[in-house]
Amino acid sequence: MIALFFRDLKLSVRAGGGAMIGVLFFMTIVAVIPFGVGPDLNLLARIGPAILWIGALLASLLGLDRLFQAEREDGSLDLLLMQETPLLLTVFVKCAAHWAATGLPLVVASPFLGLFMNMNELAIGATMLTLLAGTPAITFIGAVGAAVAVALPRGGLLVSILVLPLAVPVLIFGVSAVYAAIQDPAPFLPPFMILVAITLFFAVIGPVAAAAALRHSAD
């Protein structure tokens, strides 16, 4: 399992994988927003956390369709299906590797982009923390979409369409936790705890559903 983790990690970091592209996409989105809303620093500071979250959401959807497709193309998906270890665990490990390759760089990159958005240190820290807690949930939800669309030749866009409505709660609680941290009266912990709960919930539901979808699309 650990071998699988590192294999996936290496594959996605190396040739043409989604890792660097994802971060680049994230940076581009965040860089483009000020051109749309204007260079008003106060406004940017206010909507900065939301922009970072939306950017991270879109960026982590980017590489999702490749999660199982490469395996399907070279036939190793069938091997994974027939393995002794439960498919559930395999899917979970693959999700973890995918997150480490694409989600983690987003979290690391977010403070620098936060500086562009004229956010203060507290907001940057809160955004980073919530992204760290929230992006795994997006990966796990996305795994269901990726497994569902694995049989399709051009499933990439479809995965995003299917996954985005399901990812609404993650976005809501991520952003509201950040705003709760910045604005004094609102408590930070409740939304953050709910965000963590959602992540844990999808860490269970996501691999189960993804494994079921993979098994059914195989035979």
Add this chain to the structure above:
Amino acid sequence: MMSHAAYVLSSYAVAVATVAGLVLWVVGDGRARQRELKALEAAGIRRRSVEATGGEST
């Protein structure tokens, strides 16, 4: 308050249009499929098993 009649009427119009669209789609689809089945039957192609199996393509 009578100015709201336009909203009421248009919402009923949308409802009628949506329902009519659905009904027409379902009925039309059914007619088309039945025509295809008849055409195939006329061409002498019959289901292998008209008896109880009925589990085609599932």
Add this chain to the structure above:
Amino acid sequence: MSENSLAIRKFSDLANPTRFLALAARVLPWLAVLTVLFFAVGLWLSFTTEGDYQQGETVRIMYVHVPAAWLSMMCYTVMAISALGTLVWRHPLADVSAKAAAPIGASFTFLALVTGSLWGKPMWGTWWVWDARLTSVFVLFLMYLGLIALNRAMEDPARSARVSAVLVLVGFVNIPIIKFSVEWWNTLHQPASVMRLGGPTIDPEFLWPLMVMAIAFTLLFFSLHIAAMRNEIWRRRVTSLRRQAARNAGRESLAP
């Protein structure tokens, strides 16, 4: 075929498409007549009852809006049950049912959104409010459309059914979370300035047309659903017959 025979033993009546077709042919006319009757009564009631002193004439929009919203949720429930039927019991008609229900559910959700918007314009002064209820219905609409797109994208009906069943179930589990989160988000951003509609104190004056229309819409849904299922069965039959014809033709051309 062993799978099918097992299923037939379990659900002796409905598992067999041929028998389902016979049943549908018998039930559909009655359902259609009942639907028309209920609609006639419901429409008559909803146009003859008095307007609300507060909402005025616009209360009549509710007679369409509430049943449509109810159906949008019921249809997803029907799809979720069908998805369970596909995955757990391998019921051969369950995937047909789920696939047939998706466009119908999407239409009713669309209807609920549009009529809600038309109600909101005179009442709230704006076409759209990012209200918790509206927003979650909108997310539901997006989910319907995604499911339809997925069903369209896959060639093999059996496989697409099982795969989209997984997605339906994940969505079904998710709906309460979405609803909860949207409500949270709503209280965060909008201190309850929006007037709540309905409420527990509905005058029986409005309750009657509402009930009749709700029953009429539910009947309409079931007649459409059964008819759409029948269409889907026919469609699969046509496909399999065409394939068979092609195979026969190939065999004949090979034979001397």
